[in-house]
Amino acid sequence: MDEKLKELEKQYTEVPIPKELDFVVENALKQGKKKRKNRAPQWLLGTAAAAMLFTAGLNVSPAMARTLSDIPVVGSIVKVLTWTEYKVAEDTYDADIKVPAIENLENKKLADTLNEKYRSEGKALYNDFVAEVDYVKGQGGGHVGIDSGYEIKTDNDQILSIGRYTVNTVGSSSTTMHYDTIDKQNEILITLPMLFKDDSYIKTISENIIEQMRKQAASDPDKKYWVIGGGLPDDEVIDGFTTIKADQQFYISDKGKLVISFDKYEVAQGYMGIVEFEIPTDVLKNELVSSKYIH
């Protein structure tokens, strides 16, 4: 081969291979095998698809909204219920999107803002899903899946923390988590920066998390984080974790502890999934505005 071509080939193969490749490939093979096993004959697929799409009703009108799950907690008036649910269950296409709604907040503006956010995000997820299915069908079929919903992390007299998750199995089956934490007595939305006197919390929390990562990695060989000393060889930690974002996802636990959450792939390999760290209140006490929420 020509020298120039050799040089070009060298450049072509010099592209760094990301560490996630193994995981992505194994995961795709695993999912592919599963899909193959419970696959209907080809002719059935089309019929089923046509029939099922009709049943995937898009309930946008409040009148059609189904109350699926109430969370009855004695003593708390504010409650979260499933407002709208989008469901599609076809052979290789499945969507399950539950949109939460907050009720009985006196502060109508806060409730409306949150509910509107939840609703528009839920609808956007559904629209993306439909577009993706259309596209994949045009390609001769494939697998598209989305699972979105919420969990109540904390619901006590003072705090309501809702975590909304989205598992998307189209891309690299990513999982993301978004939290909203409400002070039920004062009816305000709590943000992370609001809890602290100044920005120094970013550093304090980040350092504590790195320390926790190293400790966990040292005691459990299955735990590996993208941080030096986090269980992986140093040269594999290229773009490692250094600091949390000022508005990192968080919630406040029932016991009044601050819990910091990272999305899948954010600080560790995919198999670790969503990762959470509870920050000891002792570490934070000098920086907290008050011990009202976190104690």
Next chain:
Amino acid sequence: MKTRNAFQHEEIFVQFIREQKERFYLLAYSYTKNEQDALDVVQDSIQKAMLSLDRLENVEYMKSWFYKIVVRTSIDFLRKHKRLQVTDDDTLQYLTPAQEDVYENVDLEHALDELPLMYREVVILHYFEDLKLADVANILNIKLSTAKSRLYKALKLLKIQLQDAKGETAHG
């Protein structure tokens, strides 16, 4: 008997993917130019392939069959994200040797990246992935003659002496 074939195919496929995954990643990356997107393309390609594995008649075609899936998935990805690079005349002019330049290695470093996609993919598949020109044509869904002329043009743009390619293209 068909099912047994399918399962044999699956075993061979899984092994093939595990062994060659880095090559697929490189190919996907040559289109997406982005790590995360290339990973997505690899994942999508594997899943698509597994679902249509039964339709692969002969395992010998597995290589070009799977490359075709990767190429199509990559191109669809670019199209979907509207990042398909369209090369205008200026760029082509810039890439085409204007006069008999004597100095060599004119920015060889980016030469491949700057090559328009339609030429780049032919070079990558034929030279770097060792596929016969007939297979390249099949993968890219173009005529063999088109593949040949694109390869010639690519080499010309890269200022590579044509005799190096002659052996392959003549019987391709």
